[in-house]
Amino acid sequence: MSDRDNSTSVLFASSEVAPWSKTGGLADVCSALPKALDKQGLNVSIVTPYYRCVRQWFLDHEGKEPSPIFGLTLHAPIAHERRVAGVRRTTIPGTNVVAYFIEHNVYYDRDGIYNNQGVDYQDNCDRYAFFCRCVLELIKNYRDFNGRPVLDVDVIHVNDWQTALIPVYLDAIYRSSSKLGGDSVFATARPRLTSPESQGSDDVFAKTKTVLTIHNLRHQGRFFRGAMDRVGLDWSLFTFDKMEFYGQLNLLKSGVVFSDLITTVSPRYAEEIRTEEFGEKLQGVIAGRADDLYGVLNGVDREEWDPRTDRFLPQTYDENTFQEGKRVCKAALQQECGLPQNPDVPLFGVVSRLDAQKGLDFIADNVPYLVERYNAQLVLLGSGDQALAERFQQLAGNYHWNVAVCNTFSVDLSHRIEAGSDVFLMPSRYEPCGLNQMYSLIYGTPPLVHDVGGLHDTVVNASDENIANGTANGFVFYWPNADDMRKALDWAINCFYNRKDDWNKIIRNAMHCDHSWDASAREYAALYRKLTKRNQ
Ligand code: ADP
Ligand code: GLC
Numbered sequence: 001m002s003d004r005d006n007s008t009s010v011l012f013a014s015s016e017v018a019p020w021s022k023t024g025g026l027a028d029v030c031s032a033l034p035k036a037l038d039k040q041g042l043n044v045s046i047v048t049p050y051y052r053c054v055r056q057w058f059l060d061h062e063g064k065e066p067s068p069i070f071g072l073t074l075h076a077p078i079a080h081e082r083r084v085a086g087v088r089r090t091t092i093p094g095t096n097v098v099a100y101f102i103e104h105n106v107y108y109d110r111d112g113i114y115n116n117q118g119v120d121y122q123d124n125c126d127r128y129a130f131f132c133r134c135v136l137e138l139i140k141n142y143r144d145f146n147g148r149p150v151l152d153v154d155v156i157h158v159n160d161w162q163t164a165l166i167p168v169y170l171d172a173i174y175r176s177s178s179k180l181g182g183d184s185v186f187a188t189a190r191p192r193l194t195s196p197e198s199q200g201s202d203d204v205f206a207k208t209k210t211v212l213t214i215h216n217l218r219h220q221g222r223f224f225r226g227a228m229d230r231v232g233l234d235w236s237l238f239t240f241d242k243m244e245f246y247g248q249l250n251l252l253k254s255g256v257v258f259s260d261l262i263t264t265v266s267p268r269y270a271e272e273i274r275t276e277e278f279g280e281k282l283q284g285v286i287a288g289r290a291d292d293l294y295g296v297l298n299g300v301d302r303e304e305w306d307p308r309t310d311r312f313l314p315q316t317y318d319e320n321t322f323q324e325g326k327r328v329c330k331a332a333l334q335q336e337c338g339l340p341q342n343p344d345v346p347l348f349g350v351v352s353r354l355d356a357q358k359g360l361d362f363i364a365d366n367v368p369y370l371v372e373r374y375n376a377q378l379v380l381l382g383s384g385d386q387a388l389a390e391r392f393q394q395l396a397g398n399y400h401w402n403v404a405v406c407n408t409f410s411v412d413l414s415h416r417i418e419a420g421s422d423v424f425l426m427p428s429r430y431e432p433c434g435l436n437q438m439y440s441l442i443y444g445t446p447p448l449v450h451d452v453g454g455l456h457d458t459v460v461n462a463s464d465e466n467i468a469n470g471t472a473n474g475f476v477f478y479w480p481n482a483d484d485m486r487k488a489l490d491w492a493i494n495c496f497y498n499r500k501d502d503w504n505k506i507i508r509n510a511m512h513c514d515h516s517w518d519a520s521a522r523e524y525a526a527l528y529r530k531l532t533k534r535n536q
Helices: 025-039 052-062 124-141 165-174 182-186 227-231 251-258 267-272 283-288 322-336 360-374 386-398 411-420 436-442 453-458 464-468 482-498 500-512 517-535
Strands: 009-013 043-049 067-078 081-091 098-103 155-159 209-214 248-250 261-264 293-295 347-354 377-384 403-406 423-426 447-450 475-477
Touching: 009 025, 009 124, 025 043, 025 155, 025 517, 043 124, 067 124, 081 124, 098 124, 124 165, 124 227, 155 165, 155 517, 165 209, 165 251, 209 251, 209 517, 227 248, 248 251, 251 283, 261 267, 261 517, 267 293, 267 453, 322 347, 322 411, 322 500, 347 360, 347 411, 347 436, 360 377, 360 386, 360 482, 377 386, 377 411, 386 403, 411 436, 423 436, 436 447, 436 453, 436 500, 447 453, 447 482, 464 500, 475 482, 482 500
Parallel strands: 009 043, 009 155, 043 098, 155 209, 209 261, 261 293, 347 377, 347 423, 377 403, 423 447, 447 475
Antiparallel strands: 067 081, 081 098
């Protein structure tokens, strides 16, 4: 039986798509998952803002910008103004996935994606509300010569708060069979700010369903209540069971309420976000949608992350050659980072956004111990929070023979750290999925993690029992504090020095983990089918 499913057409909307724009795992997922779905035969396209970094990427890599779609301009009223956007189009090389870029230079032609040197743009609500409107205007207005919609979309798959207004606009403005009861949302005395020509039902959207994926519940897109006027939705939606949240406008919450189906990026996180501990005050709203909530584990894009073919490594390797391959990669990494080229000391690697989420302070607390007791080495690549960056810089200054810190964003170096380290550290306080621990597994670098979210779903602790039954692939600690982490570090170092056979077994188990996107893409495809069947 063929796995191809040409019947379902999905449009991904995301504020980041690798390799064009990226601050974290969202970008990886929004490029890899569409590719995997395309391989399974779904009709997939993606839409994302045309940021300055996107333009630069095309100029650097292709010598020209993607072509604009001739004659197509999108109009959307945001922040009391009618704004106009152009659309550019390309395909992800080697796939049928079409990428659309929404071009509006006032909003997107800026140095950073969300902020400038750590300070969020004041108009982020306007920027992403506008993007959401443009996505729907694109579906509606992009027609072929016969007037038929080019993007005949069954499912709009939105991601995180930046695109979470799409289901709301769809229901409140664009769709005829609105959950809200058609025009009732506008039945107040307040003026509508939406343009008359784009209001009301439209057949293009008659069957369109929405999926919202929550990549990180902490970031909700919360704005001053007055932003309701700027996004152009009626104030009757500003209630505790829809868009209001403790007096503020909450875009992610709005998406949770209005989407047809909600997913998050690991089964464990799907459980956790219903609890007070991880629910970020949205646990009630999420529990209310429990029947429509699914946890689907992210995967790894093996075209980008594979030690057998990785173009960034000084030597590639596989399960049979990892000892030699990792030896070469470790020596090269030590040299690149200015550390002594000693094969015998354990080298810990970190690639991370510098953010409280990631538990990097547990690592910092343990650095003096690791260095003084074991002469261990640490290589950290990360950018973000300034205080954390300074703390690690200081450690690098104090222990310059053992600690190397690189506060930039470097894809090349991130690959070399995954391959050249002995252990990859990811002590996150919470982690919706986490991609780096999956990369490190595949690269034969056992991850050492806190037992939470997607880390729980992917890393099996090297207990004696799990080593014996062949499942151990990393090291796990169970309470988010530096002391508990230290015990796991001791155990990992003990295995590294004294249990070489077990150590190599753990590496082999790790490299065996199949975290390719195939299985997860199949789960998404099944969810889309389930949704579109509801249409029939
Ligand atoms: P999150 O999305 O929460 O940051 P993930 O583990 O899901 O965490 O994904 C992080 C992604 O960002 C990975 O692809 C990782 O390699 C990349 N990354 C994070 N920081 C850096 C950095 N400083 N340089 C290069 N890549 C980075
Ligand atoms: C978020 C999460 C991370 C997840 C990524 C991609 O940034 O913090 O755990 O892997 O999104 O889904």
